[in-house]
Amino acid sequence: MEDIARECGVSKMTVSRVLSGRQVVSAKTRERVLSVAKSLNYEFNTLAANFALKRSGFVGVATPFVGLLGTEYFAAVFRGFQKVLHGAGWDCALFDTLSDAFNDGVKLARLYRQKKVDGLLIVAPHMHDRFLESLSDLGVPVVAIGEQIDSKQVSSVSCDDYQGMMEVCAHLYELGHREIAFVKGPQDLATARDRQTAYLDFCRRESLELPDDFLQSGEYTIQSGKVAARILLESERRPTAIVAANDFTAFGVIECAREMGLRVPEDLSVTGFDDMPSASERHPALTTVHQPAMEMGEAGADILVRMMTSGQLSSAKISLKVAMVARQSTARLPATN
Amino acid sequence: MEDIARECGVSKMTVSRVLSGRQVVSAKTRERVLSVAKSLNYEFNTLAANFALKRSGFVGVATPFVGLLGTEYFAAVFRGFQKVLHGAGWDCALFDTLSDAFNDGVKLARLYRQKKVDGLLIVAPHMHDRFLESLSDLGVPVVAIGEQIDSKQVSSVSCDDYQGMMEVCAHLYELGHREIAFVKGPQDLATARDRQTAYLDFCRRESLELPDDFLQSGEYTIQSGKVAARILLESERRPTAIVAANDFTAFGVIECAREMGLRVPEDLSVTGFDDMPSASERHPALTTVHQPAMEMGEAGADILVRMMTSGQLSSAKISLKVAMVARQSTARLPATN
DNA sequence: TTGTAGGCGTTATCAG
């Protein structure tokens, strides 16, 4: 900068003002500085600028590298981040919540305290309560995507699991189903509990009297879906529809049904939740609930930018609407019975 | 640091030496410094350290956000990066090769010149020659993963497309196939050309005399696979096996065969290349070629670390062996004919 | 609108 200043006959400070582009400089001086900078092949040193500004220019995106990185869901959320953050002058760095170093939020907070990142975005759907609780009150700008966090300092952007599951149940009900069973998810995940609550509320609202074993345990896995389905489909009062707490579980249910010689959807309707890419690729394509991943990313990044620029850690809780997608795994009841 | 120094009765420099942990300090002093640091709730300022060291502590990982981010392949490569880089003291930042700002390598190089990143890892399988060429000789530590780069300064880690395709052809040959057709990929992708060359070399080596139309064009897409398959399967000399240049193309071929009432693999053997996750999930599971993605990531990061620490831009070209995976889309010929 | 002086928190360098 000094070279440019000398060449232009102005001070280093004026050059800085032009190059950082956020202070008023006369148009004539500005152009002169810019042209000299170009002719001198000058490159702005972002690192030094950020050091002086006491910021890193990076936002940390934390997610489990096994399980979530590599999914279209994560990619969509991330594109949402990028769109907002890049415009606001930040880049994204990736951190693994599963690595030894990040068993809890305290470790993540160190990234901030050491000035490696200016804020954190946690992509954490289906994450255990314990981890999420460790995020509370770290004194760091943090936004969690995919789960609602119960904290005054941590913001979160989640989607309306309850509403989505309600739509699924209503969809089946409209198709004539009255014998609707449910395969639960892990009880330490808030998403799983919300989905289950919606199912139970729906049954109560419509006065569906269902036997206790219509509520089966599950673990959000294909295998657990198969196990639960076998119990349900072998019981004397066989359901005409099975609502799975997520897509994996639904895949397991369908696999079990097929093994037992039942056709989906003719003999059994099955629904999932999450709308993984394979949900639409499988046969039959799965009726499920789609989450607005990119919008969640954008909303989360918006909140984070506000926290980082204001320095205020007031938490915002946003819950986005989801949309059920009817595909080929559900059918009208009288069609075959 | 000054506070700690005062408290310990040593100089700021000694504290720095202890905390940065890369210079010899007497064990007694070290422990005293560490304990005082803890009691003072001191947090090391990474940003300031990196500024003094003239490095950012970040490596830029560039990839197309639409198409590659969100795939298991990318996730595996990235885990490989992380494993090596984290150990060596770097974190990873993500950049989109598709965004306006990165139509070419020159734009990426700016990240380095502005000291935002200390080096670049480009995850670029199936990337157009033009982009790859723009990476040459940027004067920046760059390693490309997935494509071989023709440059004296840019390193690359690719996998042996030629060998993989040879194995596929040999596999079909051993199953008794002699009428083997091929669906090409885009001609401006080196991977596509290598796979095609292997096929042609194999045919020549085994003296398979095939009609010209056994070599169909394709675009690495499902749709183009369908189109090519229709031509092949409707020709009077119908192939008993179709080798597709990648998995997507193979999916299209299978779809077309099914529409025409042909069974795979009983009436037609089909092979892919890449081993996408869905390759093993589909029915029939696809015989294809698997790439050692995580190993490629590790190898690439190793090379980059060497470039960054040495400052030398000597390019290394590594080509990793691939492995064919025989699944259910290929079968012995006499079994049905 | 522009200039001057000083500082950000760490490390390199060289002397002891």
Add this chain to the structure above:
DNA sequence: CTGATAACGCCTACAA
């Protein structure tokens, strides 16, 4: 093995 000093390249604060 330890200490003093200067420097990294930019920005804030204040003054002109």
